[in-house]
Amino acid sequence: MSKELLEIRDLHVGFKVFNGIAKVIDGVNIKLWPSEKIGIVGETGCGKTTTVKAIMRILSRNSLITHESKILFEGKNILKMNNSEIQKIRSNKIAMVFEDPTSSINPVFNIGTQLKDIYKYSLSYEENNPGKKELKDDFKPKVIQILKNVYLPDPKRIYQSYPIQLSGGMLQRVSIAMALINKKKLLIFDEPGTSLDVTIKDQIFRLITKVISEEKTSIILISHNLGDIRHIAERVYVMYAGRIVEVAKTKEFFDNPVHPYSKGLLLATPKLSGGLGEGISGHIPDYTNPPKGCRFHPRCKYRMPICSEKKPPLFNIDDSHQVTCFLFQNKGATINEN
Amino acid sequence: MKTDDVLTVDCLKKYFIIPQGTVKAVNGISFFVKRGETFGIVGESGSGKSTVAYVLSGIYRATEGNIIYKGKYDINKNFKKRSSKLKRDIQIVFQNPGSSLNPSKRIKEILENPLKCHNIGKKKNDREEKIVEVLEMVGLSTGYMYKYPWMIGGGEKQLVAIARALILDPSLILLDEPTSSLDVSVQAKVINCLIQIQKKFNLTYIFITHDLSLMRNVASRIAIMYLGKICEVAQSSEFFDNPLHPYTRMLISSVMVVSEEEEKLKPKDITSIGEIPSPINVPLGCGFYSRCPKIIEICKREDPSFVEIKKGHIVRCHLFKK
Numbered sequence: 333m334s335k336e337l338l339e340i341r342d343l344h345v346g347f348k349v350f351n352g353i354a355k356v357i358d359g360v361n362i363k364l365w366p367s368e369k370i371g372i373v374g375e376t377g378c379g380k381t382t383t384v385k386a387i388m389r390i391l392s393r394n395s396l397i398t399h400e401s402k403i404l405f406e407g408k409n410i411l412k413m414n415n416s417e418i419q420k421i422r423s424n425k426i427a428m429v430f431e432d433p434t435s436s437i438n439p440v441f442n443i444g445t446q447l448k449d450i451y452k453y454s455l456s457y458e459e460n461n462p463g464k465k466e467l468k469d470d471f472k473p474k475v476i477q478i479l480k481n482v483y484l485p486d487p488k489r490i491y492q493s494y495p496i497q498l499s500g501g502m503l504q505r506v507s508i509a510m511a512l513i514n515k516k517k518l519l520i521f522d523e524p525g526t527s528l529d530v531t532i533k534d535q536i537f538r539l540i541t542k543v544i545s546e547e548k549t550s551i552i553l554i555s556h557n558l559g560d561i562r563h564i565a566e567r568v569y570v571m572y573a574g575r576i577v578e579v580a581k582t583k584e585f586f587d588n589p590v591h592p593y594s595k596g597l598l599l600a601t602p603k604l605s606g607g608l609g610e611g612i613s614g615h616i617p618d619y620t621n622p623p624k625g626c627r628f629h630p631r632c633k634y635r636m637p638i639c640s641e642k643k644p645p646l647f648n649i650d651d652s653h654q655v656t657c658f659l660f661q662n663k664g665a666t667i668n669e670n
Numbered sequence: 671m672k673t674d675d676v677l678t679v680d681c682l683k684k685y686f687i688i689p690q691g692t693v694k695a696v697n698g699i700s701f702f703v704k705r706g707e708t709f710g711i712v713g714e715s716g717s718g719k720s721t722v723a724y725v726l727s728g729i730y731r732a733t734e735g736n737i738i739y740k741g742k743y744d745i746n747k748n749f750k751k752r753s754s755k756l757k758r759d760i761q762i763v764f765q766n767p768g769s770s771l772n773p774s775k776r777i778k779e780i781l782e783n784p785l786k787c788h789n790i791g792k793k794k795n796d797r798e799e800k801i802v803e804v805l806e807m808v809g810l811s812t813g814y815m816y817k818y819p820w821m822i823g824g825g826e827k828q829l830v831a832i833a834r835a836l837i838l839d840p841s842l843i844l845l846d847e848p849t850s851s852l853d854v855s856v857q858a859k860v861i862n863c864l865i866q867i868q869k870k871f872n873l874t875y876i877f878i879t880h881d882l883s884l885m886r887n888v889a890s891r892i893a894i895m896y897l898g899k900i901c902e903v904a905q906s907s908e909f910f911d912n913p914l915h916p917y918t919r920m921l922i923s924s925v926m927v928v929s930e931e932e933e934k935l936k937p938k939d940i941t942s943i944g945e946i947p948s949p950i951n952v953p954l955g956c957g958f959y960s961r962c963p964k965i966i967e968i969c970k971r972e973d974p975s976f977v978e979i980k981k982g983h984i985v986r987c988h989l990f991k992k
Contacts, residue, residue, distance in 0.1 A: 375853040501945050529714040530880060531942035534924030538941075556853060559926025586928060600858035601883075604910065604925055604932040608887040611858030615823045 337550050338364040338387070338405050338518060344398040345382055345391065345574075347619075353396065354619035356382050358574045358627070361646075364518070369544065369551040371565030371582070373558060373597070377616045379574040380554045384520045386411075387552075388428055389418050406517075423454040427511035431523040433503035437495045443506055444491035447475045447513065454514050482509045482539060501532035505539065512543060519544075520552045525560060537563055558601050562586055567652075570594045573617055573627040576646075580653040591655050592632050626658070634659055675741070676842055676874045677703040677726070682735035684721050691951045695721040697898035698735070703842075708868070708875040710889030710906070712882060712921070716946050718898040719878045720765075723844045726876070727762040728752055739842075758788055761835035765847040767827035771819040777830055778815040781805075784838050804833040808863055825856030829863065836867065842874045850879065861888060882925050883932075886910055891982070894918050897949060897957035904983040910935060914985045916962050956988065964989060 345357035357379050364370055372380045385391045387403055389410060403410040405421065413421070430436040438446060448471045472491070479487035482505040495503060504524060511519055521540065525533035541564060544551060553564050561568055561582070568585045570578040570593065578591040589595050599609030614631035617623050623630050629639040636658060644656045647665035654668050684696040695718045703709045713719045724730045726737065728745065737745040743756050764770040771780055781801045791797035802812050808829040819827055828848060835843050845864070849857040861884070868875060877888055885892055886906060893903045894917060902915040913919050919937040927933055944961035947953075956962070959969040968988050976984045977991060 375855060499945055529946075530882070530924045531714065531920055532945055533926070534942045537926075557926060558854075558928045562928055563926050596855060598928065600854045601928055602854075602858075602861075602881070602887045603929070604883045604886055604922070604927055604935050605929075606886055608861060608884075609858055610862065612855040613859070615825070615856075 335407070336363050336404070337366045337368075338362070338403070340383070340387070341402040341404065343383065343386060343401045343403065345379075345386055345401070346396040346398075347392070348394040348396065349620065352620045355622060356574045356619050357386070358622070359643075360571075360574070360576055362569060362576070364550055364552065366517075367548040367550055368567065369553065369565050370567045370569060371553045371555065371561035372569045372571055373555055373561050374571035375556060375597075375616060378571050380556075380571055381522055382574075383571075384428065384522060384552060384554060387520065388422065388426065389413075420457045423457040424514060425516060426518045426520065427516045428520040428522060429504075429507050429511050429524050432527050433500060433507045434495065434527075436507055437503055437510075439495050442492055442494050443479075443498075444472065444475055447478065447491075447506075447510060448472070450510055451475065451513050458514075478509045478513055479506070481512065481543075482506075484509075500528055501536065504528060504532075504536055508536070508539065508543070512547075515547060516549055518550045518552070520554070522554045523556070524553075526555070526557075533560075540564065558586075558598060570597070573622065574619070575627060575656065577628065577657070578653075578655045579646075580649075584653055590649060590653075590660070591657050592634050592659075593628050626656070674705050675702045676705050676739070677876075678736075678738045679726075680736040680738070682722070682725065682737065683733045684718075684725055684730060685733045688950070693949050694898050694952055695949060696725065696732075697952070699895070699898070699900045701893055701900065701903065703874060703876060705841075705874055706868075706872050707890045708877050708888055710885045710892040711876065711878045711895055712880060712885055712892060713895035714880060714946050716897075716949060717895040718949070719895050720846055722895075723762060723846045723876065723878055727760055727844055728757070729762075754788055758838040759840050760842045760844065761838060761840040762844040762846060763828075763831050763835050763848050766851050767824065767831045768819075768851070770831055771827060771834075773819050775818070776815070777817055777819070777822075780819070780830065781815075781834055781837055784834060788838060790838070800837060804837045807836060807867060808833045823856070824852050825860055828852060828860055832860075832864065832867075840873070842876070845875055845877045847879050848877075849884070850881065857884070864888075882921060883927070894921070897946065897952060899957060900986065901958070902983075902985045902987075908980070908983055912983075913937065914979060914983075914990060915987050916940060916964050916989075917958050920961070956986075 340360055340362040343357050343360040347354045347356060360383055374380055397411060401411060451471050451474060476487045476491055479490055484490050484502060484505050525536055555561055565582050568580055568582055569576050570591065572593050578594050589598050596612040600611045602608045612631055617627060625640045625642050626644050629635045638658050644658050646654045646656050646668040647660040648654055648668050649665060680700050681698050682696055683698050686693040686695060711719045711722060725732045731749045732746045739745055778801060782797055785791050785797050785800060791800055801815060805812060805814060810829055849860050852860065879885055889906050892906055892909045894901045896917050902918050913922055919940045920942050923936045923940050924942045940963055947960060955970045955972060956974055959965050966988060974986050974988045976986050978984050979990060
């Protein structure tokens with residue numbers, strides 16, 4: 333297999349807060365191959381967004397990342413990069429689409445100006461830096477073409493409109509257009525459909541799949557909705573309280589989830605064919621004082637004495653299916669070394 | 671008018687006048703709700719479903735139409751002089767518990783307030799007894815009485831909001847997207863709690879949501895709203911097995927499902943396009959024609975009327991005209 337595009341190795345992120353340090357991300361390992369689509373799923377507040385913000389290096393000032401943490405993008409550690417290197421990555425390699433388009437787009441500039449600026453900026457960071465003459469070019473046709481690519485009706489009108497004049501669905505398309513303005517290696521979607529209606533969300537997801545199949549970009553999709561993940565991702569990472577608890581291929585995961593938390597999530601999702609499970613009692617732990625051992629054990633139905641003492645390692649179920657749960661130690665699963 | 675109808679709504683209209691024109695948020699809807707059932711209203715944002723709940727609970731006064739409660743009270747006629755019995759009987763639970771609970775009051779005070787307003791429980795002890803009783807009903811321990819809303823999680827806050835609605839012994843509860851701000855694991859708990867309480871006290875719910883898979887598991891009858899009008903009403907099972915209106919089919923086809931079994935239920939002939947038009951100055955004809963893939967000539971000119979397909983299954987579409 334070719335080399336990973338992105339590898340997150342032993343990521344630890346904490347936040348300085350009033351009553352100590354909130355240890356939010358605790359040893360996350362994620363691998364992403366070129367042109368692969370992965371999904372990260374988990375409840376609100378389990379650290380999904382923090383993980384991807386660490387990739388983009390847009391965490392808030394009170395965040396702390398340990399020295400052992402590594403985020404390797406094409407072999408280079410993002411966390412050790414200087415300012416101009418990270419700007420280059422942000423403008424030409426990785427792009428992120430945020431949950432709420434109404435708050436991620438600047439309300440005081442019109443859409444055309446914003447897209448034009450982003451395009452100009454990304455050009456200035458391109459490998460073969462263009463001359464000043466090219467930067468003075470008229471970018472309007474290019475921007476209108478990009479707006480057409482995301483199937484926005486009447487792109488000329490949208491070019492001149494301000495964000496307030498567009499609906500949520502249209503704005504989300506604009507923010508996808510911002511991400512796609514030049515060819516990226518990796519796109520991160522942070523709950524792209526959560527603030528939208530079902531029919532609009534369906535359209536946005538179809539747009540994402542279409543664009544991706546054309547451009548062969550890698551994707552990280554974050555969502556708390558299992559249906560979204562099943563729709564787009566090839567591999568699923570389930571996250572709970574800042575740790576990855578299960579990794580599996582999408583089909584394998586939905587047919588046979590093994591971690592008690594994944595099972596609980598899948599059961600609690602209401603089914604169109606009828607059926608609604610019990611839900612998981614309890615809530616996400618307090619990060620300033622997280623439970624010892626497995627962070628899920630206070631909510632787990634199958635907890636054993638060992639769960640509250642030791643942090644469970646990653647056990648192999650098979651080649652592509654791993655889980656961090658001591659239940660599988662007894663079943664003879666081997667520990668994953670990488 | 672049947673005797674077991676808790677609520678009959680006839681040609682309800684609610685218009686808002688704004689500088690740009692008239693917003694026809696609810697534009698002539700009629701339905702009835704039977705005792706002990708869960709009547710679901712589904713629709714996209716901007717379809718007017720919350721406005722219906724607000725009109726029924728007396729927050730807005732309807733522009734036109736009759737709302738008859740239990741065969742004798744006309745909610746709209748005596749808008750300003752609603753009897754306190756009626757106010758007690760119809761309760762509402764809002765979408766976001768974070769903003770519907772007063773952050774500076776303890777849970778006990780939040781729950782005590784409705785009792786004081788309606789002069790229930792003369793003594794402090796009586797009121798406290800009642801508070802403990804409803805907290806138990808929603809599965810919260812009595813320790814929650816002395817907490818503030820910001821100290822507890824979203825799911826628990828919503829349970830407190832439900833307890834506040836239950837404390838006055840209502841018979842009709844309007845649930846306006848009660849779980850859309852919650853995680854699935856918590857949502858399942860809240861919904862199961864609601865279903866249990868309903869069975870125990872024979873309550874009637876009007877459940878408003880945009881989540882169709884949730885609706886499948888909660889509602890006994892479902893109405894679909896689009897642009898202030900109802901498109902289709904049917905029994906829950908019939909609704910998902912045999913959806914007729916193109917909009918219903920579009921909605922069901924856009925649900926992101928988690929298993930192959932559900933995938934089979936999704937209509938394949940329709941994909942979602944376009945978005946809901948502005949409810950200001952609605953054009954002539956069927957409101958859905960701008961997005962409808964099965965549009966015929968008449969749709970642009972004439973607003974369709976309801977056609978009964980089966981008993982209890984009505985649809986408002988020109989395609990099914992006999």
